[in-house]
Amino acid sequence: MAHRTAHRNVRRRFSIVSALAGLATALFVAAPAPAFAAPAAVEPVPLTTAHAASSVYSLSVNGVSVPVNGYSGYDCAEFTMGAGEARIAVTKLNGTNVGATYITPIKAGYVASHAGSTSTFTIAGPQYLIVKLDGNRRLIISAEREESNIPAVSGPGIFPITAYGAVPDDAGADTTAGQQAIDAASAYGSAPGNPRGVVRIPFGAYQVANLELRSNIEVYFVRGAVLRLIPDRSLYSIDAHKSSQNRDLTWWIQTEFGSENITLRGHGTLDGRGQAAVAAGFGMNILAPIATTNFRVEGLTVREAASWAVIPVRSDHLEFLNMKLFNRLDMGENDGIDVIESQNVLVRDGVGIGLDDPYTTKSWPKNVGITKNWPGDPEDVRDVRFDRLISWTYCYGFKVGQGVVNDHSNIRFTNSVVHDASVGIGIHHKSGAGTADDVGFYNIDIERLTTSNDGNRTWLLLKIDDAYGDGAGPITNTLIRSINVRSAGTTPAVMKGFSAASSVQNVLFDKIRMPGASGYATTLADLNITSPSFATGITIQP
Incomplete structure (x- = not known):
């Protein structure tokens, strides 16, 4: 992987200035549209038979x-x-009249009108919404910008998987066709003077087992195209074992180690079929960018993982834009995206749903069940930003941890919404001797906290444990700024170090508005932090 090492030697770090840039810009949550705005052209994303x-x-x-x-x-x-x-019109199919409409983000201030079984409201531009009519289930609406730079259907450098024998919407396996298209596109894109080869996935559902993404390709999903996991354990490599689930895992779609310059884009879906996979005796990480650089995902839906869904591991210069993470709420340990031992990562514009944490960073010991096949040595987590996101979970809305074996630094969660969670925001340094340093939570709106995790139902948790018996590492220089806490939960906020040597150090609270308060918090009591321990350097600014 010499090319990757050389690339890292010259890469530019995110500066704190650039990490904070955009806090003064307009949020992805648009204000209600003026009455005179022209209607936008709309193009739906169709459903396949899957x-x-x-x-x-x-x-x-x-x-x-x-x-x-x-x-x-x-x-x-x-x-x-x-x-x-x-102009969005949501209709109840049971025909009963709408009595109330609930819309996330609450801070957008949308007001719906009701006419019989239909609720109507207007948005000014692309964004993500969670809508609920009366006591019905929630509807996730993804309104995204119209596509641009759509690849050609055929021609030089275009490699449709159907040209290699893939057949949409049938019961046959399309794995070989998919891999052959990837290999051909990589060979084309890696030739001197050529642009990246394009793997084209036409509309329809395609059944595939393991695929390996190679350098210098773009995988383009035609609107509505779906790759579906085949629930047959015998077809897969077993790449990891997760002891907490007692489950063997495959990296369903992974990058070749040492690869570079890979993009997956379009309004398509990676469907892990998690429940069916578990019934077949295995689980999966749906998308595993491992030991890669210059990797990008744009517009995709990642659906139904049976373990952590997206796991960037020991990689750098990654972007995940307009990515929807739709996991089940009745399957555990199905994190959305866990940025693991990687650097220069941007996760921006999207919605993450699942029983477990949608948006986190982590690092783990070498040569354990989940890490035994990760190439190279453990790396720090550095220069990561989660921005303009909506999170709905039974665990943490936005989180660092639990594993902090290697250092974390310059991690930012910004301009985002916790629709519902057990813990709104937090750093749970449960295991490892690394330092969680320079973590910031800025401009977060915490709407609801209706579930409990590990006895916690609270807006904030900063906690250090010593699960590995190695003395644990500290949490240092945490900035929590412009947090609107609409719900504080039912248990106190947690600020708990492990020891004097492994403590929570230097936390700045700035402009924190608690439920029902007329102004910003000025004391720990205002923040509902009742029993801090091994915590020093706490500053609260109104």
């Missing part, structure tokens, strides 16, 4: 019908829009 239509809701946007998928625990729908406003 995913059933909702029995609860229908959706139209500017008069265009948008398919709604009835998923486990919630529904979801996706469309793209051009410039202008979008």
